[in-house]
Amino acid sequence: EFNELEYYSAIAGTDNYRFNFWGYSTVGYFAPMSRYSAAAASGAGGDAVRDEFKLLVRECHRRGIEVILDIVFNHTAEGNEQGPTLSMRGLDNRIYYMLAPGGEYYNYSGCGNVVNCNHPVVRQFIVDCLKYWVEEYHVDGFRFDLASIFTRAHSAWHPARRTSSGKLVLPPPPPPP
Numbered sequence: 001e002f003n004e005l006e007y008y009s010a011i012a013g014t015d016n017y018r019f020n021f022w023g024y025s026t027v028g029y030f031a032p033m034s035r036y037s038a039a040a041a042s043g044a045g046g047d048a049v050r051d052e053f054k055l056l057v058r059e060c061h062r063r064g065i066e067v068i069l070d071i072v073f074n075h076t077a078e079g080n081e082q083g084p085t086l087s088m089r090g091l092d093n094r095i096y097y098m099l100a101p102g103g104e105y106y107n108y109s110g111c112g113n114v115v116n117c118n119h120p121v122v123r124q125f126i127v128d129c130l131k132y133w134v135e136e137y138h139v140d141g142f143r144f145d146l147a148s149i150f151t152r153a154h155s156a157w158h159p160a161r162r163t164s165s166g167k168l169v170l171p172p173p174p175p176p177p
Contacts, residue, residue, distance in 0.1 A: 025077035025111065027086050029129045032137075057138050066140035069133060073126055074149035079112035080105045088115070095121050109146055117150045 032053040034042045041052040057067050078089045081104055088096035098106040098114040105113040116122050133139045144150070 074146040075109040075111040
């Protein structure tokens with residue numbers, strides 16, 4: 001796993017260190033990642049980064065290349081319940097994250113948290129984000145990282161069953177990860 005909150009990682013077998021570069025721990029869903037832009041654009045600020053990405057998409061389209069964004073809605077850079085408050089946790093922790101009964105974060109993503117994609121507020125956020133990238137940047141599509149997380153719901157974790165006498169039985173909640 002690449003974690004943007006880590007400052008460096010060692011390249012196996014060498015003394016060289018490198019910065020993580022994947023960008024899979026999202027905080028700003030409506031902005032291109034500045035470190036993917038040219039140094040001049042990155043140094044000039046957000047407007048220059050935005051304009052450079054728009055130019056990239058335009059030039060790709062001019063050459064007949066479609067632009068598909070690899071997008072991450074399954075987790076954020078906030079980590080587990082002990083991680084930093086950077087975005088969604090500060091807005092409404094219980095809406096944006098899947099929480100166990102004791103308040104711990106479910107960690108089906110392997111990244112410390114799971115975004116609660118089944119909540120109407122979160123679903124609208126995702127739709128708004130996707131529309132923004134299509135309308136503002138003219139991207140052609142998306143690849144969803146860990147898309148199976150979108151189907152997670154509390155009802156899927158706690159399936160009810162009926163006994164032969166017709167009683168409804170709920171299993172205990174899963175232990176925290």
